[in-house]
Amino acid sequence: MSIFVNKDTRVVVQGITGKEGQFHARQCIEYGTNVVGGVTPGKGGQKMDNVPVFNTVLQAVQGAGANCSLIFVPPAFAADAIMESADAGVDVIVAITEGIPVLDMMKVKNHLARTKARLIGPNCPGIITPGECKVGIMPAPIHKPGGPIGVVSRSGTLTYEVVHQLTLQGLGQTTCLGIGGDPINGTNFIDCLVAFEADPQTKGIVMVGEIGGNAEEDAALFIKEKVTKPVIGFVAGLTAPPGRRMGHAGAIISGSSGTAQGKIAAMKAAGIHVCEDLGSLGELCGKVFVHV
Amino acid sequence: MKIHEYQAKELFKKYDIPVPKGGVATDARQARSVAAGLPSLPAVVKAQIHAGGRGKGGGVKLARTLEEVETLAGQIIGMTLVTHQTGPEGRTVKKVLVEEGLDIAKELYFSIIPDRSTAKVVIMASEAGGMDIEEVAAKTPEKIVKVPVEPTLGIQGYHCREVAYRLPVPPAGIRPFLAMVRGLYQLFVDYDCSLLEINPLVVTAQDGIVALDAKINLDDNALFRHKDIQDFRDLDEEDPLEVEASKYNLNYIKMDGNVGNMVNGAGLAMATMDIIKQAGAHPANFLDVGGGASAEMVENGFRIILSDQNVKGIFINIFGGILRCDVLASGVVEAAKKVGIQVPVVVRMEGTNVEEGRRILKESGLDLIGAASLKDAAQKVAALVR
Numbered sequence: 098m099s100i101f102v103n104k105d106t107r108v109v110v111q112g113i114t115g116k117e118g119q120f121h122a123r124q125c126i127e128y129g130t131n132v133v134g135g136v137t138p139g140k141g142g143q144k145m146d147n148v149p150v151f152n153t154v155l156q157a158v159q160g161a162g163a164n165c166s167l168i169f170v171p172p173a174f175a176a177d178a179i180m181e182s183a184d185a186g187v188d189v190i191v192a193i194t195e196g197i198p199v200l201d202m203m204k205v206k207n208h209l210a211r212t213k214a215r216l217i218g219p220n221c222p223g224i225i226t227p228g229e230c231k232v233g234i235m236p237a238p239i240h241k242p243g244g245p246i247g248v249v250s251r252s253g254t255l256t257y258e259v260v261h262q263l264t265l266q267g268l269g270q271t272t273c274l275g276i277g278g279d280p281i282n283g284t285n286f287i288d289c290l291v292a293f294e295a296d297p298q299t300k301g302i303v304m305v306g307e308i309g310g311n312a313e314e315d316a317a318l319f320i321k322e323k324v325t326k327p328v329i330g331f332v333a334g335l336t337a338p339p340g341r342r343m344g345h346a347g348a349i350i351s352g353s354s355g356t357a358q359g360k361i362a363a364m365k366a367a368g369i370h371v372c373e374d375l376g377s378l379g380e381l382c383g384k385v386f387v388h389v
Numbered sequence: 390m391k392i393h394e395y396q397a398k399e400l401f402k403k404y405d406i407p408v409p410k411g412g413v414a415t416d417a418r419q420a421r422s423v424a425a426g427l428p429s430l431p432a433v434v435k436a437q438i439h440a441g442g443r444g445k446g447g448g449v450k451l452a453r454t455l456e457e458v459e460t461l462a463g464q465i466i467g468m469t470l471v472t473h474q475t476g477p478e479g480r481t482v483k484k485v486l487v488e489e490g491l492d493i494a495k496e497l498y499f500s501i502i503p504d505r506s507t508a509k510v511v512i513m514a515s516e517a518g519g520m521d522i523e524e525v526a527a528k529t530p531e532k533i534v535k536v537p538v539e540p541t542l543g544i545q546g547y548h549c550r551e552v553a554y555r556l557p558v559p560p561a562g563i564r565p566f567l568a569m570v571r572g573l574y575q576l577f578v579d580y581d582c583s584l585l586e587i588n589p590l591v592v593t594a595q596d597g598i599v600a601l602d603a604k605i606n607l608d609d610n611a612l613f614r615h616k617d618i619q620d621f622r623d624l625d626e627e628d629p630l631e632v633e634a635s636k637y638n639l640n641y642i643k644m645d646g647n648v649g650n651m652v653n654g655a656g657l658a659m660a661t662m663d664i665i666k667q668a669g670a671h672p673a674n675f676l677d678v679g680g681g682a683s684a685e686m687v688e689n690g691f692r693i694i695l696s697d698q699n700v701k702g703i704f705i706n707i708f709g710g711i712l713r714c715d716v717l718a719s720g721v722v723e724a725a726k727k728v729g730i731q732v733p734v735v736v737r738m739e740g741t742n743v744e745e746g747r748r749i750l751k752e753s754g755l756d757l758i759g760a761a762s763l764k765d766a767a768q769k770v771a772a773l774v775r
Contacts, residue, residue: 172610172613173613173614196610197610198581198608198610198611198614199503199581199583199608199610199611200503200510200540200578200581200608200611201611202508203503203508203509203510203540204540204541206508207508207509207539207540207541208541236709236740238741239739250656251656252654252655252656252657253654253655253656253657254652254653254654254656254657254708255654255656255657255659255660256656257708257739258657258660258708258739258763261708261739262763278655278656280503280505281503281505281508305656307655307656307659308659310505310506311506315506331660333656333657333659333660333663334659334660334662334663335663335666336644336659336662336663336665336666336671336672337659337662337675338642338644341642342609343642343655343658343659343675344640344654344655344656344658344659344675344677345655345656346609346610347505348655348656348659352523353523357663374667374767375660375663375664375763376664376762376763376764376765376766376767377764
């Protein structure tokens with residue numbers, strides 16, 4: 098089992114004929130992901146390798162049975178692409194794009210609440226259920242299929258570091274997902290925790306956060322009440338200066354809120370095992386997850 | 390992106406938001422002639438820097454005569470203004486805003502911010518104007534009126550009335566206030582603001598509503614669609630190294646420490662800074678090189694990091710995945726030679742051909758120390774500064 102994506106997921110890649118779209122669509126196909134179509138307005142009828150290209154997402158849904166979109170569309174047009182997919186009826190939308198204006202994402206979030214789509218991201222590496230389905234840009238080789246650990250993170254390469262250390266410990270992953278570094282995203286920690294708690298194959302969870310916003314604090318409260326599986330937490334940005342945007346649009350300490358110290362305190366108060374030394378995260382996982 | 394008070398007021402004028410009459414000056418004589426053009430004295434001379442607390446820091450002065458305007462402007466322009474938001478080194482004032490003084494009956498607080506947890510645009514207002522709003526929020530939160538606006542719906546009459554009647558705005562001021570709220574919301578969404586704050590928003594003795602101060606921050610992600618706002622950028626307010634780095638598309642933030650670092654990915658970059666601190670050193674910067682780890686990018690990164698005299702060592706942490714480590718290592722060696730690096734560099738890479746990459750570093754003849762794991766890298770970084 099897994100969460101949100103599995104071997105039955107049928108992916109349409111929006112922006113498939115662009116440089117990023119082509120490269121990563123091929124990487125996903127190589128991994129075994131079922132990429133059933135691509136969308137580039139104006140290039141409908143063409144093919145990218147063996148993948149049919151459509152003009153619209155609805156055509157890909159109707160013509161190829163797509164139920165998941167992977168978006169490589171530039172920031173100026175990405176919100177439009179997300180909403181198009183949602184209206185076309187896909188179940189999961191993975192938006193890789195970084196740099197979408199905040200007000201655009203606000204509108205997207207409010208609009209998507211009226212549809213059945215789950216948005217993952219934006220500004221994220223995507224989601225992978227190792228051994229079954231990769232919908233994103235993460236390096237496949239570091240992942241180990243079969244679980245039992247679920248990984249959820251606001252970061253990209255930091256997630257890979259965490260997954261790498263888990264795999265070195267012999268701890269495979271059920272599903273790994275990046276929820277993205279933007280202040281407004283489609284799926285938050287709690288959404289993933291609910292799904293991991295309900296997934297019989299996931300026996301332990303690693304949560305990777307960073308400065309900015311309240312997502313980790315909210316998740317900590319939720320974990321205290323509703324999550325029975327062991328959780329390991331890590332927060333990046335103890336040394337981040339206040340008021341500066343640290344790469345990610347959502348990584349900014351405002352006044353006294355959003356600090357790494359605050360998030361770590363909230364996690365500890367909720368019984369989450371906090372890793373304070375990233376180099377030893379793998380060892381901590383080995384210890385905490387020894388019984389799962 | 391931040392802009393000056395006078396620039397925010399220019400935007401306010403476009404939306405018919407009342408602001409005091411005034412103008413910008415870059416020297417004392419100009420300040421005097423701006424004041425001479427005002428309907429009456431006294432005038433207020435205000436330092437223009439991208440930081441709050443200017444009044445307390447001595448950057449805002451009342452002038453009763455034209456001579457006083459000129460004297461005060463002469464003192465303020467060129468001064469190093471230190472406020473609780475500038476850091477101890479302060480900021481050099483290059484411009485002042487000279488405005489007519491107002492007959493203030495009441496000071497209100499007003500702001501618009503995007504609420505990331507509810508995905509709504511929130512209008513905030515309070516009778517506690519002229520004060521530190523975080524303090525008001527902590528001590529008397531009931532004094533703050535908050536009205537969320539769903540952005541696909543847009544601002545409606547009832548949102549504006551909600552703010553006006555709950556504040557409450559004095560009856561004679563209600564009509565102009567309602568128009569002002571609508572205009573400010575429109576400005577906020579038209580320009581993709583990340584913050585719009587008026588503290589204080591003044592009710593005058595004549596029942597007018599005037600924005601005495603104006604602070605606007607803009608969403609960096611949206612600047613591509615606001616060419617006019619890009620022209621508002623004031624490079625004097627930014628760190629010169631950061632300005633230089635942005636030319637190379639490097640996401641660089643200068644800090645105070647002694648170990649420079651270069652990482653791919655913002656989260657990993659923040660975690661790398663934390664590792665440096667735990668190893669007993671202090672990060673000299675934040676530097677996210679993003680997806681491309683080419684030799685040219687590494688070279689530019691080295692140059693920027695080494696422009697900081699405090700740097701005694703560098704930690705490169707690249708988690709590639711698909712990236713070929715031998716290619717990256719060659720790039721690092723090439724860049725190090727070109728730049729003429731004099732400080733030791735710890736390099737930790739993950740990706741394909743890791744062993745080959747480490748060999749290239751070792752055989753380069755330069756002080757490039759390969760690290761096997763993050764743990765190993767942290768220990769080597771600690772040794773750098775001992």
